[in-house]
Amino acid sequence: MRVLGVDPGLTRCGVGVVEGTAGRPLRMLGVGVVRTPAEADTAERLVLVERGIEEWLDEHRPEYVAVERVFSQHNVRTVMGTAQASAVAMLCAARRGLPVALHTPSEVKAAVTGSGRADKAQVGSMVTRLLRLDAPPKPADAADALALAICHIWRAPATGRLQQAVAAHRRTTAPVRLPKGTR
C-alpha cells in the first residue's frame, strides 16, 4: 500500500510518502514540507496548504492518507493552526475518495520506536533506519510525516481485521460504530 503521511501545521506541514506492507521492507517515495508565510492571513495560508497537499496527492497518488490526530491540550494558538491545517489535509483526501486515518502522536511513536514516549531524535533515527536513508529527514515535521505513514502501514492489518469483524457483526446484529480513527 502507498500512504501519504501528513504532520499538519500552518507554518510547516510535514508530508511523506511510504510504500510497503507490514512485515516487509518499506520504501520512501518522497518527503517534504509545505510551508506558508506567518505574515499571511490564515485564510490565505489554508489555500497554500491545500495547494501543497494537492500537489503531493497528484504526484504520488497514495491509496491512503494518515494524518496526525490533533489534541487541544497544547498551546492555544498553535493548536488552532494545527487543527485548521489538518482539516484541509483531511478534506483534500476525502474529496478524492481516499480513506483518511488519524493516528495519535503516541500511537505513531509506539509503532515506530516501540515507546509511546520516544523523543523527536529517536523517531527520526528509527525512520532513517526503517527507510534506509542516509540521514534523518529534516525538519522534524518531515520525519514525523514519514513515521505517520509507516505507522499506518503497520497498523493496517489489525485495522483491516477489526473492520472485517465489525462488518461480520453488522450482518447479524444492529449497527455498530467503529472506533474513531478506523474506517
Add this chain to the structure above:
Amino acid sequence: MRVLGVDPGLTRCGVGVVEGTAGRPLRMLGVGVVRTPAEADTAERLVLVERGIEEWLDEHRPEYVAVERVFSQHNVRTVMGTAQASAVAMLCAARRGLPVALHTPSEVKAAVTGSGRADKAQVGSMVTRLLRLDAPPKPADAADALALAICHIWRAPATGRLQQAVAAHRRTTAPVRLPKGTR
C-alpha cells in the same frame, strides 16, 4: 456590500447572507444551516461542509465572508470541530479571492445588541428586528450567522478607515502589522 456570515460547526454550520451599508436598513438575502451527520468520519463531514458553503457562495455571490473567530477555551471536542469547519469556510472564500474577516463572539454581540455579553435570545431578537423578519431565525446558529454578517457590515467603515491609515503610515515608515481579523 453583500456579506456571507458563517457560524462554523461540524454538526450545524450556520450561514446567512445580508446586504446593506452601515447606517442604512439591511436586507436578508438568505439564511440556513449546513448539517453533517454525527456518525460520519470527520473527513467526510468536512467534504459536506465544503459542498454546502460552495453552494451558498455560488447562489448568493457575496463580496465578503465573515467567520466567527474560534477560541479554544471551550469544550475540547467541540472546539476542534469548530476550528476544522471554520478552516473549510475560510478556505472556500479565500480560494475565490473573497476577503475573509474573523469576528469574535463578543464583537458580534456588541455590534448587534450593544452588549458583548448578550445571550442567544437577545441576539436572535435584535437580528429579527434589524432584518425585519417575522420571527427569530432558528436554530441559533442561523441567527448567529446573520449577526456575523451584520457585524461585518457595521464594522466595515471603521476597518476601512483603519486600513487607509495603516496604508498611509506604511508609505512613510516601516511595515506595520494589521490587527488580526482586519484586512
